[in-house]
Amino acid sequence: MESSTSIEGDSSNNNHHSRLRDFIEDYWDIVVGIVSIITAFYFHDNGLHLLATFFAAVGIGALSLSVSEIAEILSERLQEPYGSFVLTLSAVVVEIILLYIILLQAYTDPDVVKTVKGGIVSAVIVDLNVLLGLAVFLGGLKFTEQNHNKETSSAYTTILFVAAIALLVPGLLNHVTHSNTTIESASKAIAVLLFLFYMTILVFQTKTHAHFFKQTAKSRIFRLKRKMAKKNKEIAEDDDDDYIFEKFNNIALIFSIFVFIAIIALGAEVFASEGIKVAREYGISAGISGLIIAIVSVAPEIATAIKAAKNDEIQRVVNIAMGASTVSILLTVPVLVFLAYISDIRLTLDFNPLEIGALIFTIMLAWKTTDDGETNYFEGISHLIFFCAFTIIAIYY
Numbered sequence: 001m002e003s004s005t006s007i008e009g010d011s012s013n014n015n016h017h018s019r020l021r022d023f024i025e026d027y028w029d030i031v032v033g034i035v036s037i038i039t040a041f042y043f044h045d046n047g048l049h050l051l052a053t054f055f056a057a058v059g060i061g062a063l064s065l066s067v068s069e070i071a072e073i074l075s076e077r078l079q080e081p082y083g084s085f086v087l088t089l090s091a092v093v094v095e096i097i098l099l100y101i102i103l104l105q106a107y108t109d110p111d112v113v114k115t116v117k118g119g120i121v122s123a124v125i126v127d128l129n130v131l132l133g134l135a136v137f138l139g140g141l142k143f144t145e146q147n148h149n150k151e152t153s154s155a156y157t158t159i160l161f162v163a164a165i166a167l168l169v170p171g172l173l174n175h176v177t178h179s180n181t182t183i184e185s186a187s188k189a190i191a192v193l194l195f196l197f198y199m200t201i202l203v204f205q206t207k208t209h210a211h212f213f214k215q216t217a218k219s220r221i222f223r224l225k226r227k228m229a230k231k232n233k234e235i236a237e238d239d240d241d242d243y244i245f246e247k248f249n250n251i252a253l254i255f256s257i258f259v260f261i262a263i264i265a266l267g268a269e270v271f272a273s274e275g276i277k278v279a280r281e282y283g284i285s286a287g288i289s290g291l292i293i294a295i296v297s298v299a300p301e302i303a304t305a306i307k308a309a310k311n312d313e314i315q316r317v318v319n320i321a322m323g324a325s326t327v328s329i330l331l332t333v334p335v336l337v338f339l340a341y342i343s344d345i346r347l348t349l350d351f352n353p354l355e356i357g358a359l360i361f362t363i364m365l366a367w368k369t370t371d372d373g374e375t376n377y378f379e380g381i382s383h384l385i386f387f388c389a390f391t392i393i394a395i396y397y
Helices: 002-045 049-078 082-107 112-143 150-175 180-208 220-231 233-238 250-282 286-310 314-330 332-342 353-370 377-396
Strands: none
Touching (some): 002 250, 049 082, 049 286, 082 112, 082 250, 082 286, 082 314, 112 250, 112 314, 112 332, 112 353, 112 377, 150 180, 150 353, 250 286, 286 314, 314 332, 353 377
């Protein structure tokens, strides 16, 4: 009798520990994110700039991961290319919030505009080198070669080349010493063109040429996994997932994303104000500041892309990396230029030679990596080496 009671007690403890473990695994990012942002405000109020910046960055990164997880649930329901579109758009919204709140610091420190410009370009460099590079490298180690729809990279690299050339215009005008008014006017005109280009691409991606962004060539492992998934569909449907967001409908998921983004905005305010002080105190260059901002905002996408690559879903990786880069230029730039205009802040698109050069070379490298519809670990490590070289230059530039 005592033995039976002991067994039941052990079973109850095991169930309790299992539930606790599942809860931590499912919601650690939300807990860490909210606690970190509260902690950041505490250090902010007490004048501890470095700690406030660190905890704000941790909070933003953790809650961005929550946004990414919820967006991924929504994206699985919508399927490609809408799925990757939802993922990239949610990440870019976080990027825009971060950069805009930093831009608002220009009222007291005009030099932060350079950091915002660096953040715009760095987002693309991180997407196409760190995100794509890590995912392709790890996926290549596991599967040797991975296949994707080469029409995807062809379309995206064309878009990115055109966008990069458009961004050259204000810089060229500045190089030949045009007036500030002319450069501002040119920047606004380019921003409008980029937005119109984005709207055209949105129709191209989701309506007329959606097949360009869907998987065509699947590996044997991918096909086997899909086949097994279909066979076990009924079992999967009966398996109750305790993750609360899985039970939400699409509208509730979208609302949840906006709630977390609102909390991220609070953390971004601390990150911006304290981060500028830390950068000034430690002599951190605008280029490195831009990279830090990009890595904080792109970190959840990196995690999603790595997971996709390990599941032999390299098409999803290409869609996320190149799609996010496209949106980072074609949507982030016009929105920031518009917000700067209504906030009476001077934001021009005359990027420095390092930023434009790194952007163009990054696009060229991504094109060579993806143009044949196959990727391997060597191509992944090439992106990572390029990123390291850019980081070294950004430190001393």
